[in-house]
Amino acid sequence: MTQMTQQGCATGPDAPSGAPAPALTELDREARMGGAGTERTDREIRRIDLSDFEDRREEITQQLWDAAVEVGFFQIHHHGIDLAAVRRAFATTRDFFALPEETKAQYTLRKGLNAGWESKTQVRPSIGTPDQKESYQITRPYMDELWPTDTELAGFRETMLGFEAQCWEVAMRVLSCFADRLGFARDFFADAHDPSQDSYRSALRMLHYFAVPEEARGGLGLWRAGAHTDFDCLTLLFQQEGQGGLQVCPGKEAQAQEWTPITPSEDAITCNIGDMLMRWSDDALPSNFHRVKTPGPDEDQGARYSIAFFAQANRDVLIEGPGRKYPPITAEEYLQQRISANFDRKVAG
Template sequence: MADRLVPAISLKDFDQRREEITTQLIHAAEYAGFFTLVDHGISKEEIEAQFAISKKFFDLPVETKAKVPHDPKTNNGWEYKAQLRPSTGTYDQKESLWLQRDSQWPSDEDIPRFRDTTSEFMRKCAEVSDQVLSCFAITLGFDKDYFQVANDPTKPDCLTQLRLIHYPASEDAVGTWRAGSHTDIGCLTLLFQRDGEDGLEICPGRESHSSFASSDIFTPLPAETGPIVVNIGDMLMAWSDDRLKSNFHRVRAKDVGKSPSRYSIAYFNQGRRDFVLQGPKEIYPPISVGEWFAQAVARSFSRQTAVA
């Protein structure tokens, strides 16, 4: 079933196949809101190297990881079981390291070449994102590089982040949420997974970015090293006048037995703070990316309070 819901789309010979690739991307984005990319230009070896350096960070003693503390104002830094989900009323069972180009990074003394390796990985994620977003831009009636400009990570007001994630192994997590059901606030998410570390489940069917209605039917999406799982965020759903779907997803523990460690890496295209977003049909009023995030966080907080 997951194969039907989440198609694999090849970016091979992108410039020559742009029209064909665009058709495939739009079809997936209008229905599932998810797709996987292959032949995307980031080698399996590069992905494995980034996972290896991520694991080195999470294997460090707590006091060493805490040298890069989470800052609530910027949402950068290391956090441990700190994300409360309105959908479950509990904290996600994971730790993560949020990074931006100019945020605080782990030192080379603690992890040699961490910043050089990870910065290059982020650069390649931006290239893949630009290809996908250019297809969406043309289809929606914007200039080809519209979303590239709006999400340019080299600009000081860009909110795009890389998140290294570790779900610790658990003996007693059967049937529980390692990450509760949610949608992504930003524009476009690239997710990297490792072979055999399953748990991601998706739920298509959302019609409006302002609605939190969700089906109770979730479909597992097996983890594999190499393909990139891509999903639409709430921001891009609004930017497309709800044409492209930002759908709910979660990470669920195994129904039987021990849940092993799971590592994932997410690249969140989140736009430039001062860039104004509005769909081509102008169904929704214009709003800056910064205001969008402020309202999204406030909305999430109010839902958390309701759940609590």
């Protein structure tokens, strides 16, 4: 689910000029995560029921906190988004990526704004090759002239904006639980991710991982998405049954690279903690490495589709943990540092 080169799973490859040059410790760690590692299936990816949310808030908060602290990934169900809306969003996603290349190219990703279409542009420090995918990102304040017309794809804008709004509601509900545990006001993160502001930076990303080419089906030379962490606060990932490949490597196992597969489920949203929330929590909530594995010869090697929502604080919001472990920094400054680090590494390499 992070902008690698901005949010890992979420954003584009641009570095703003004049951005500060941060230490590359995190990227050094990522650069060492390119090996196959081993698979570990005995680690539980918890499924957390959000039904009767207000009546069960204390119980749900404890479950979310435990899952986040232990693995950094969890799945939520009875989350409030109707399955028909999820299926409609996936159908719209498929229709968009089925458009001719020249049509999609009219809506090319805007540099530094995380909005628009890109294909094979993200190069992870962990593997040094482009992710085998294309994506289209929706970041509300920057979408002028980036929407397909109704002639090209009828109802696209309304469908995906409606879905993005539903994702925001779910993300803020989960983040309100973390706010409770961190000692912040319950609506603290909702205010920090206010979609009515021009500084809004949360994004909905539609993803199409390409089918494995016929000539490459005997081997595993390419990663669909190399190992990375997400740069946001919280990622919501929608997956389809039978289209697996997502794996997580929690911090304690990162040195040994023990990867646990996360089984896709149509009725559940896979969630993970991002780097921004890790900093905001004074490292209480870990942002862990994850990747999308290329399917092997005995697996379905067709196309894979997913939809991710990245809850990323508005640009002008100040990030400061309850214990003030780190100096305060605005969300924009924080992202500039991470983008600059990736850009510098790309140039240096």
